[in-house]
Amino acid sequence: MAVKKVALACSVCGSRNYMVVKKPTRVERLEVKKFCKYCGNHTLHRETM
Template identity: 55%
Template sequence: MKRKVALVCAICSNRNYTTSKNASISKRLEMQKYCKTCDKHTLHRETK
């Protein structure tokens, strides 16, 4: 089963992306994504 999660920028704390994740994985998702506010690629983490 997959669940929908939001990704937040680690620098400016904007919620820029949503994605789906396997529900059986317990650790938080982290990806390098482009942030429009920061105008560069930054680390984006899964929020609660």
């Protein structure tokens, strides 16, 4: 069975920089502060579909 992955999108510029494994136990969208190479800052990244 293949592993399902979702992208993390920057909340400022909207670029999808990171991929994470989708876990069935997580009911809310993942929000993590990560570095965005397009903005040049640490910004909030949210899980997208």
